[in-house]
Amino acid sequence: MNDFLAELFDRAKQARGRAHAPYSRFPVGAALRAASGAVYAGANVENAAYPLGICAETSAIAAMVAGGDREILEILVLGPKRIAPCGACRQRMSEFAKGLVVVYLADESGNCSRHALSELLPHAFGPEALNGNADVEKC
Known part of the structure; x- marks a missing residue:
């Protein structure tokens, strides 16, 4: 594991340790590196009204935005086992993905x-879909 990846792993592990997951008992941490080089971490935060909880990826993205960054270079998601981000988190990542x-x-x-x-x-x-610049052809 290279140093940059090890840093993401360590920050995601720290965040995972602070997750609020009393219902699923499935703590997740995420850490991302922004284009500025800054690293932001987040943890899942559950709520008794289940749809109100937030994922670790969303938490990390929110921390990045609050920190003044707007572009994700890489992100690590850490759970008790390897898990893929949910569809909503994938969409949120794509909002801040360039390249x-x-x-x-x-x-x-x-x-x-x-x-x-x-x-x-x-x-x-x-955004390109909203601006009418999507790569489409007539059906």
Whole structure:
């Protein structure tokens, strides 16, 4: 594991340790590196009204935005076992993705797989779709 990835793993592990997961008992941490080089971490925060909880990825993205950054270079998601981000988190990542964003999926033992965000969210809905610049052809 290179130093940059090790830093993401350590920050995600710290955040995971602070997760609020009393209902699922499935704490998740995430850490991302922004284009500025800053690292932001987040944890899942559950709520008794289940739909009101937030995922670790969303928490990390919110911390990044609050910190003044707007572009994700890479993100690591750490759970008790390797898990992929939910669809909503994949969409949130794509909002702040420019070019090739790497998503690492890790378990608590340090086993890790590497994926391009475009692999996890093909044909993402982004700003270009709102501006009428989507790559489309007549059917």
